[in-house]
Amino acid sequence: MHPISQPLTVFLIGVTGDLSKKKILKALFELYKKHILESNFTLVGIARKKFSQEEFLEFVRLTIDLEEGNSDWQDFSKSLYYISGDVSDQNTFTEINKFHANRKNCGNHLWYVATLPNLYTKVVKNIRLEKLEDSSCGWTKLLLEKPFGTDLESSKKLNAELLQTFREDQIYRIDHFLAKETVQNLLAFRFANGLFESMWNAKHVEHVQITATETIGIGERASFYDQTGATRDYFQNHVLQMLATTLMEEPERLSAEAVRTKRRQLLSNLRIAKKNGRPQVFFGQYESGTVNDSPAAGYKQEKNIPGDTTTETALAVECAVDSKRWHGVPIYLRHGKRMRQAVSEISIVFKEPKNQMFSELGGKQPPNILTLRIQPSEGIIFRFNVKKPGLKLDLQTVPMQFCYNSNPNSELVEAYEKLLYDAISGDPMFFPESSGIEESWKFVEPLLQLLKEPTFVPEPYAAGTWGPPSFDQLMSKGRTWIEPNPDLCPIIYTKIN
Numbered sequence: 001m002h003p004i005s006q007p008l009t010v011f012l013i014g015v016t017g018d019l020s021k022k023k024i025l026k027a028l029f030e031l032y033k034k035h036i037l038e039s040n041f042t043l044v045g046i047a048r049k050k051f052s053q054e055e056f057l058e059f060v061r062l063t064i065d066l067e068e069g070n071s072d073w074q075d076f077s078k079s080l081y082y083i084s085g086d087v088s089d090q091n092t093f094t095e096i097n098k099f100h101a102n103r104k105n106c107g108n109h110l111w112y113v114a115t116l117p118n119l120y121t122k123v124v125k126n127i128r129l130e131k132l133e134d135s136s137c138g139w140t141k142l143l144l145e146k147p148f149g150t151d152l153e154s155s156k157k158l159n160a161e162l163l164q165t166f167r168e169d170q171i172y173r174i175d176h177f178l179a180k181e182t183v184q185n186l187l188a189f190r191f192a193n194g195l196f197e198s199m200w201n202a203k204h205v206e207h208v209q210i211t212a213t214e215t216i217g218i219g220e221r222a223s224f225y226d227q228t229g230a231t232r233d234y235f236q237n238h239v240l241q242m243l244a245t246t247l248m249e250e251p252e253r254l255s256a257e258a259v260r261t262k263r264r265q266l267l268s269n270l271r272i273a274k275k276n277g278r279p280q281v282f283f284g285q286y287e288s289g290t291v292n293d294s295p296a297a298g299y300k301q302e303k304n305i306p307g308d309t310t311t312e313t314a315l316a317v318e319c320a321v322d323s324k325r326w327h328g329v330p331i332y333l334r335h336g337k338r339m340r341q342a343v344s345e346i347s348i349v350f351k352e353p354k355n356q357m358f359s360e361l362g363g364k365q366p367p368n369i370l371t372l373r374i375q376p377s378e379g380i381i382f383r384f385n386v387k388k389p390g391l392k393l394d395l396q397t398v399p400m401q402f403c404y405n406s407n408p409n410s411e412l413v414e415a416y417e418k419l420l421y422d423a424i425s426g427d428p429m430f431f432p433e434s435s436g437i438e439e440s441w442k443f444v445e446p447l448l449q450l451l452k453e454p455t456f457v458p459e460p461y462a463a464g465t466w467g468p469p470s471f472d473q474l475m476s477k478g479r480t481w482i483e484p485n486p487d488l489c490p491i492i493y494t495k496i497n
Contacts, residue, residue, distance in 0.1 A: 031420060150228070155438055213342060256428045314339070334466075347482045
């Protein structure tokens with residue numbers, strides 16, 4: 001990453017919110033500490049909270065966990081300012097306009113909207129009313145957090161409203177999973193290695209699995225999550241973007257437009273598998289159990305969750321891609337909260353060889369499996385069969401692995417650092433565009449219809465398990481879910497976001 005030399009002002013709306021505290025402020029500080037953001041950088045934090053300038057500085061310092069005498073903090077703090085106000089009120093943006101004009105900061109502007117999704121359109125409208133959507137001496141961009149709507153119709157409506165103020169090339173929509181190192185490494189690993197690209201098709205692949213699970217519950221997000229559920233909150237964006245990046249066709253060139261087009265095309269060809277006319281999807285809701293040796297309450301016992309809720313906290317889906325490359329290859333996806341492990345992995349299961357000369361040894365010959373672990377402890381793991389050491393001819397499966405956390409030359413960049421840098425630098429490759437988001441909503445629409453059925457009730461599962469029994473029943477022809485192995489690229493158990 002190269003230094004950002006032009007003057008830059010970041011307007012961070014929702015600066016006191018959970019995401020800002022966990023990710024954004026720390027990412028901005030890291031970019032500043034690495035001299036990627038220079039002294040001509042300015043951060044204007046905006047939120048309802050009544051802060052003086054001194055109180056805001058103390059809030060930021062404690063958030064990024066620094067000592068008062070830290071030299072990097074002393075320099076960084078000179079770039080920080082705060083404006084208190086209701087972002088749904090135009091008067092707040094009048095104050096922002098006055099403040100910025102008085103400082104006579106000519107340069108580039110980045111509006112980072114990290115607030116509740118139902119405020120997005122109000123924020124953008126107020127930016128337009130105050131004529132803040134363009135800079136007279138630089139560019140202006142809008143950075144938005146997911147979710148982008150709650151279904152296909154609302155997603156289209158949101159996009160139409162955004163385009164009343166900003167051009168499409170000014171809008172950067174965040175799905176931070178696309179900034180994960182292993183997801184981005186998919187492009188290099190697959191297309192730069194003829195061995196794997198030549199086998200990345202129905203002729204050689206038996207099936208594909210994606211597991212994206214969390215051990216955490218809903219935390220302080222009760223009101224949001226109970227209205228949203230696992231399908232909208234996580235599956236529609238994170239899981240489908242990982243899938244699209246894994247299975248897309250090769251882009252004609254290494255450009256944002258080409259890569260985004262191939263991701264969108266993959267999503268447009270994705271369909272839900274059916275068996276006897278029924279979509280192959282199952283939903284679950286966690287009950288009390290044990291997670292990481294600690295007791296965990298059930299979803300209905302969480303604070304501010306109604307006792308009669310039918311919100312799903314997990315789902316498993318079988319789907320397929322209507323394309324020549326992936327014809328006949330089943331794809332299994334699962335996601336859930338309060339599961340046994342917090343892990344996100346993509347596994348490509350290759351077909352067994354026709355030569356079954358080792359079948360007389362007893363048992364079924366294990367398939368070769370390529371696993372790309374997205375988080376935690378990022379890495380690439382390939383399982384293959386070799387002769388077991390000893391006098392007897394027998395087989396054993398062994399892993400060959402590349403683990404970022406054990407490679408001294410691997411300097412992982414935190415996802416939000418990468419996203420901020422790319423947005424500022426003008427590289428939208430790992431930001432989903434509006435048309436791609438709409439394709440993912442089209443795929444999810446049948447799932448949302450199932451959730452609306454009057455008789456719908458999610459299947460219960462104990463916290464600390466891999467979900468309800470139906471998730472295992474989804475697999476067919478002797479297939480089973482690949483349980484993540486914590487001994488491969490050893491997993492350090494931390495909270496996954």
